[in-house]
Each structure stands twice: as C-alpha cells, then as structure tokens.
Amino acid sequence: MPPTQIAVAKQKTKAKKRYLKAKKERKKHKAAAGKPAAGGDVDVPDAVRQDGHGDEDNNDSKSDDSKECETSVRPDDRGTERRQRNEGLRPTPKGKIPEESAEGDVDVARPRKRRKLDSGELSLDTTLSGSPSAAHSPSEPSSPPPSSSDLPTEPNYLGRRTPPLPSQPTFPLPSRPDAPEISELASQGLDRALARAQLVDPQLSTPLPLDEDQSADIGLSAKTLRRLKELGITELFAVQTTLLPMLLPPDRLKRSLYLPYDPPSDICVSAPTGSGKTLAYVLPIVETLSSRAVTRLRALVVLPTRDLVVQVRETFEAIAKGHGLKIGSVTGQHPFSHEQAQLVNKEPTLHGGSSKVDILICTPGRLMDHMSGTPNFSLQHLRFLVIDEADRLLAQAQSFQNWLAQVLAATRPPAYAEADTKPREDRITSIPYPDALSPAFLHLLGGSVVRADIDEKRESSCQKLLFSATLMNDPGRIAALELRTPRYVVVQSAGGVQESDVLGVAMERFSMPATLKEHMIVCDSSQKPLILFHLVHSIGVTNALVFTKSAESTQRLVQLFEFFEAARSDSQVDATQNRKPVVVRAYSSDLSALERKSILEKFKAQEIEMLVCSDLVSRGMDIKHVEHVINYDAPVDMRKYVHRVGRTARAGRTGEAWTLVGKQEARYFKKMIKSADHAAAMNRLRVTDRQLAPLIPFYRVALSGLKDVYS
Numbered sequence: 001m002p003p004t005q006i007a008v009a010k011q012k013t014k015a016k017k018r019y020l021k022a023k024k025e026r027k028k029h030k031a032a033a034g035k036p037a038a039g040g041d042v043d044v045p046d047a048v049r050q051d052g053h054g055d056e057d058n059n060d061s062k063s064d065d066s067k068e069c070e071t072s073v074r075p076d077d078r079g080t081e082r083r084q085r086n087e088g089l090r091p092t093p094k095g096k097i098p099e100e101s102a103e104g105d106v107d108v109a110r111p112r113k114r115r116k117l118d119s120g121e122l123s124l125d126t127t128l129s130g131s132p133s134a135a136h137s138p139s140e141p142s143s144p145p146p147s148s149s150d151l152p153t154e155p156n157y158l159g160r161r162t163p164p165l166p167s168q169p170t171f172p173l174p175s176r177p178d179a180p181e182i183s184e185l186a187s188q189g190l191d192r193a194l195a196r197a198q199l200v201d202p203q204l205s206t207p208l209p210l211d212e213d214q215s216a217d218i219g220l221s222a223k224t225l226r227r228l229k230e231l232g233i234t235e236l237f238a239v240q241t242t243l244l245p246m247l248l249p250p251d252r253l254k255r256s257l258y259l260p261y262d263p264p265s266d267i268c269v270s271a272p273t274g275s276g277k278t279l280a281y282v283l284p285i286v287e288t289l290s291s292r293a294v295t296r297l298r299a300l301v302v303l304p305t306r307d308l309v310v311q312v313r314e315t316f317e318a319i320a321k322g323h324g325l326k327i328g329s330v331t332g333q334h335p336f337s338h339e340q341a342q343l344v345n346k347e348p349t350l351h352g353g354s355s356k357v358d359i360l361i362c363t364p365g366r367l368m369d370h371m372s373g374t375p376n377f378s379l380q381h382l383r384f385l386v387i388d389e390a391d392r393l394l395a396q397a398q399s400f401q402n403w404l405a406q407v408l409a410a411t412r413p414p415a416y417a418e419a420d421t422k423p424r425e426d427r428i429t430s431i432p433y434p435d436a437l438s439p440a441f442l443h444l445l446g447g448s449v450v451r452a453d454i455d456e457k458r459e460s461s462c463q464k465l466l467f468s469a470t471l472m473n474d475p476g477r478i479a480a481l482e483l484r485t486p487r488y489v490v491v492q493s494a495g496g497v498q499e500s501d502v503l504g505v506a507m508e509r510f511s512m513p514a515t516l517k518e519h520m521i522v523c524d525s526s527q528k529p530l531i532l533f534h535l536v537h538s539i540g541v542t543n544a545l546v547f548t549k550s551a552e553s554t555q556r557l558v559q560l561f562e563f564f565e566a567a568r569s570d571s572q573v574d575a576t577q578n579r580k581p582v583v584v585r586a587y588s589s590d591l592s593a594l595e596r597k598s599i600l601e602k603f604k605a606q607e608i609e610m611l612v613c614s615d616l617v618s619r620g621m622d623i624k625h626v627e628h629v630i631n632y633d634a635p636v637d638m639r640k641y642v643h644r645v646g647r648t649a650r651a652g653r654t655g656e657a658w659t660l661v662g663k664q665e666a667r668y669f670k671k672m673i674k675s676a677d678h679a680a681a682m683n684r685l686r687v688t689d690r691q692l693a694p695l696i697p698f699y700r701v702a703l704s705g706l707k708d709v710y711s
C-alpha cells in the first residue's frame with residue numbers, strides 16, 4: 001500500500017474508534033431518556049461496518065477515548081467530515097461548521113440541547129449574557145450583588161419573562177500588602193522589647209559634680225566620685241550617663257544584693273568601640289556591692305580573651321580602690337590549684353558556697369573548670385552577670401562544655417517540686433554550719449523550712465548585662481540568654497530616625513567612633529608590603545596596630561619589615577634623612593602569655609612603634625596611644641572591621657584606619673562596606689608607582705633576606 005493510503009487508513013481507524021465511542025455514549029443517553037438507540041440514524045462509515053467492529057469491541061478502551069469524544073470532537077462534526085470526503089470536498093477547518101452539515105446532523109445533537117434548554121439553564125446564561133466571565137473577572141473591583149428584584153427582566157427564547165438571577169459574588173481581588181519594616185522583618189522570632197530599644201546620642205555626656213556632696217545626683221557615692229576624679233575622669237560618657245540611673249536607681253531598696261521577689265531587669269547595650277562600656281558596668285557593680293557585709297561571689301564578668309580579663313580587672317581595681325571589695329580573675333594562666341586557693345575556702349563544704357572574692361573576671365573555659373572542679377564555688381549569690389563582647393561569646397555559647405547553659409542553670413534556683421523530689425540523702429535536712437544559702441535557694445532546706453501555699457515564688461537576683469559594639473547586628477543570639485524583662489540600649493547617631501526604626505538602624509548600620517577617619521587603598525596584592533612601608537615612611541604612620549589574617553602572616557610580615565628597616569638604615573643614599581629603623585614586633589597566639597604581656601607593655605610604653613597582630617587583639621583592647629590601625633589583610637566581615645578599626649579613636653581621641661584591599665577582593669570589600677551603609681565614610685586613596693619607587697631598592701633587599709630565611 002502506498003504511504004498516503006496507509007496514512008488515510010490509520011486516520012480512518014482512529015476516526016472510526018472515536019465515532020463508535022460517541023455512538024455508544026449517545027445510545028446510553030437515549031436509553032436513559034427512554035428512547036430507542038439511534039444507531040441506525042447515524043451515518044456509519046463503510047470501513048467500520050466492513051471491519052465488523054461493533055460497539056462491544058470498544059468496551060475495554062472506553063473510558064479515556066469516550067471522554068475525548070465528549071470534550072473535544074463532536075460526532076456531528078465527524079459526520080460532516082465524512083460526508084465531505086465522500087463528496088470529494090475538503091474537510092472544514094476545525095471550529096467552522098458549514099450550515100448544511102450542521103443541519104444534516106441535527107438528529108443527533110438537538111434532543112440533548114432541547115432538554116438542556118428546557119431545564120432553565122439557559123435563563124442563567126441569558127441573564128449573565130455576554131458577561132459570564134466578566135462577572136467573575138478578578139480584574140474588576142468586587143461589588144455587592146444586586147438583589148433580583150432590582151434587575152431588569154428580559155424575555156427568554158420562549159418569550160417568557162424570568163426574573164434574572166443575581167450574579168455570583170466575586171472573590172475579593174488579591175492585594176499587595178504594605179512592605180513590612182526592616183526592623184519588623186528582622187525581629188521575627190526575636191524579643192519584642194528589641195523593637196523598643198532606647199536610642200542614645202553618642203554626644204550625650206554628664207559632667208561630674210564638683211562637690212562631693214552632690215555625688216548622689218548621679219547615683220554614686222562620694223568615695224567613688226573622688227576616685228573618678230583621681231583617675232582624671234571629669235564627665236560620664238553617653239553609655240555611662242544612660243546606664244547609671246538604670247543600674248543605680250535612687251530607690252535604695254532596688255540596689256539590694258538580693259531581690260528574690262522583685263528581680264531586676266536585664267540590660268543589653270550596643271555602643272561604639274572606645275565609648276566607655278567597661279566603666280558603664282564597673283561603676284554600678286562596685287557601688288552596689290560596696291554595701292555587702294559578707295564576701296560572696298556576687299559579680300561574674302565573662303570575657304573572650306585572657307588579655308581582656310587582665311584589662312578589665314585593672315579597671316575594677318582602679319575604681320574599687322578603698323571600697324574593700326575583693327577582686328579575682330581566672331584564665332588558666334596559673335595552675336588550677338593556685339586559682340582555687342585564690343577563689344574559695346575549700347573547707348567546710350557549704351551549700352551556698354564559700355567565696356574569697358566578691359567579683360570574678362574570667363574566660364568561659366576556665367570558668368567551667370572551676371564550676372565542675374572547685375568545691376564551694378557557687379553562683380547562687382550572683383547579683384550581676386556581665387557578658388562583655390557578648391556577640392562573640394554568645395557565638396561560642398555551645399563551646400566550653402556549653403558554658404552559657406551551665407552558668408544560667410547555676411544561677412537559677414531549683415523549682416520547689418524539684419527540691420521535694422530530691423533523694424533523701426541529697427536533701428539538706430540539718431544545718432551543721434551557717435549554710436550560706438541564697439534566699440532564692442532556701443527551699444533546698446527540705447526539713448527545716450516550713451512552706452505555706454501563700455509563699456511567693458523566689459527568683460534569682462542575678463541581673464544579666466550584655467555589652468558589645470556589634471551586639472544588635474545579630475540580635476538572634478541574645479535569645480539563648482533567657483533574659484528577664486530586658487531593656488535594650490543602642491548608642492548610635494541616627495539623625496532623624498523614627499523611634500519605630502531604631503532596631504532597623506541598629507541592625508543594619510554599624511556605629512563607629514565619630515573621631516575616626518577611614519581610608520581604603522586598592523592595590524595589587526604584591527604591592528601591599530610597599531604600600532605599608534609608604535604609609536610608615538612617607539605618610540608618617542606610627543604607633544600603629546597592623547592586622548593580618550593569621551599568626552603565620554604576622555610572623556612573615558614582621559620579618560620582611562625588619563629586613564626592610566635594616567636595609568633602609570644601612571643605606572647611605574641620603575645621610576640627611578632620619579634612617580632610624582622603625583621598631584616592629586609580632587603579637588600573636590604563637591607567643592607565650594609572658595611574651596605577649598612583655599610585648600604589650602613595651603608597645604604601651606611606645607618602645608615598639610608598630611605591632612603586627614592577628615585578630616587576637618582586635619576586640620576590646622584599650623591602648624590609649626594607638627593613632628593608626630592598618631588592615632594589611634582586609635577583614636572578611638564588617639563586624640571584624642568595626643572591632644579592628646575601633647582600637648584607635650577611643651574615648652573621644654582622633655585616629656585613622658587604613659585598609660589595603662587587593663584588587664581581587666576589592667569588589668567584595670566594597671560591597672560589604674556599602675551594605676553596612678558605610679561607603680560614604682570611606683576615603684579612597686591612590687598610591688602611584690612613582691611614590692613607591694624610592695622604596696623598591698630596600699624592598700628587594702628585604703625580599704632576598706626573607707627568601708634566605710624560608711629556604
């Protein structure tokens with residue numbers, strides 16, 4: 001058979017199948033209507049009859065095909081096609097039905113149509129005529145459906161007047177909600193009090209009263225005021241002005257060491273680097289604890305590094321001088337037994353602990369060691385728990401044996417029920433010694449305390465204080481602290497910011513000291529050492545901290561620097577110039593604690609001019625004479641940038657920060673600065689080859705020296 005004939009035969013077979021199914025459907029309908037099957041009336045193609053395919057043959061393939069018949073191909077159209085073919089006519093394109101063919105097939109289609117029309121379905125169509133879809137169109141505003149009596153009546157095709165049906169109510173159009181505030185988005189799942197953070201102007205200050213009798217005006221004792229003056233402090237900075245009234249309220253009862261029925265609110269503070277956060281907690285702690293009669297561990301200050309522990313201890317000692325408070329610190333720098341001897345009286349064992357210090361400053365790791373291994377070390381008397389550089393410490397909350405959860409649990413009194421269910425031998429049934437339990441823990445004395453139903457629940461009096469320059473930039477972390485009615489303070493200039501936007505501003509922008517100047521130099525990475533030498537020798541950068549990305553790079557850069565300085569001072573090119581080599585040292589975690597201490601002291605004494613360091617000293621370190629910070633390796637996140645450059649321009653002094661950005665990292669760095677809304681503050685500098693040219697001979701010598709060392 002020629003291919004065209006095969007195709008026609010195939011077409012026929014398909015058409016035949018569809019026809020038969022349609023026919024079967026019609027038969028069913030007719031049978032349902034009580035009429036005989038109209039098979040004989042229908043024009044059946046010859047091919048179907050010859051093949052002997054009856055209705056029954058198609059039973060198994062019925063379902064899908066019959067659906068197709070009902071929805072896509074009308075049997076009358078098929079009949080028309082067939083007739084056209086028989087008459088040598090071309091088939092009519094789909095959708096166009098020639099008049100005579102429609103006429104010819106009316107027997108098949110009309111009875112069904114009539115039944116439909118009679119049923120009144122048409123009256124719905126005519127009422128909504130022309131606009132059934134329009135009535136449901138989502139693009140039109142919805143309006144309440146008119147009552148049927150309001151609508152005009154139209155004659156239907158039978159000439160009867162039927163009341164029009166009311167149109168279906170339309171669905172309300174989807175509308176775009178207002179974009180949520182950034183603060184709202186950011187605070188999803190966060191403490192609601194965050195959104196009511198108090199925004200404090202960094203320029204705010206309070207002069208210290210000249211007369212000691214007026215010390216109470218700022219909540220301090222005459223003794224503390226005198227001490228501040230001795231230290232050369234004449235005013236309180238913004239963060240201190242805000243926090244002192246909160247932590248030292250005029251109502252003396254609220255300053256009590258135990259507040260089991262009216263525990264104090266916790267406070268979170270975000271204030272720029274060098275803005276005086278340390279004094280903002282040292283002053284209230286010293287002032288409050290000065291009223292104590294017995295030494296107990298009442299203030300615990302947790303810091304991320306040993307160096308910071310030493311620094312904060314010095315501030316406590318300076319302020320607490322003459323108050324009779326005992327201050328201790330544990331960092332793991334000394335043997336464990338030595339620290340234990342400084343911390344507690346080991347004998348006799350008391351349920352309330354027996355402390356030798358009122359204030360303890362520590363790193364989290366060593367604190368855990370003492371919590372688990374030092375008898376009589378107890379946190380139940382804590383009145384203050386300070387977490388300084390809180391964002392960093394909270395990032396490590398799970399480290400050091402889950403330190404944060406353990407500390408919180410140790411300050412929390414056990415529930416009454418818990419105390420009752422303790423095994424008998426664990427209960428405190430006798431008091432062999434004055435047992436030193438804190439009021440909130442007294443119910444542990446199972447047999448000795450008579451309890452009544454009206455007993456109010458006693459809570460821990462421990463007030464948590466969180467501080468950081470970048471605390472609000474990731475407030476999600478604060479959630480781990482189980483804060484009690486917290487208050488949030490943000491020291492940041494936010495010119496004209498609405499109160500409702502405070503959180504958005506605090507989270508998106510990083511607050512920097514107003515006295516800081518920032519520069520960025522984009523260069524080839526290979527040029528970085530030369531640019532560093534240019535900053536030192538041509539621009540006069542000195543008393544500087546130079547930050548690198550690792551302890552190893554710190555070491556290498558210092559060696560290169562020393563070779564460079566040696567080559568430069570040896571050169572006889574221009575005897576009139578000052579050729580005294582710059583003193584540069586490395587400060588990194590590779591050094592022992594003793595070495596680090598000695599280097600830091602020399603740097604503070606300005607015997608060392610350039611201190612090259614890794615991020616070890618990027619947080620919290622307060623070295624007054626640091627005039628410059630050089631980011632030799634650009635920091636990879638904004639938080640790090642803020643803390644590094646914050647080592648200068650502290651306490652209202654001026655300072656400059658220089659960031660050397662390799663060409664390949666420039667895009668990332670600029671994006672980071674821009675997304676922190678900080679691009680405008682950044683001064684972009686260019687250093688030309690001509691400016692670097694005089695340094696190149698010494699640099700070559702230095703490079704070959706370094707090569708020798710490493711080979």
Ligand SMILES: Nc1ncnc2c1ncn2[C@@H]1O[C@H](COP(=O)(O)OP(=O)(O)OP(=O)(O)O)[C@@H](O)[C@H]1O
Nearest residue numbers: 235236237273274275276277278279469620622651
């Ligand atoms: N009221 C004040 N008057 C003068 N100097 C002050 C005052 N308060 C603090 N300082 C000094 O300001 C410097 C910075 O203080 P501090 O170290 O507490 O800053 P910080 O806010 O904790 O900074 P960082 O976030 O970097 O840790 C210190 O040298 C401190 O002695």
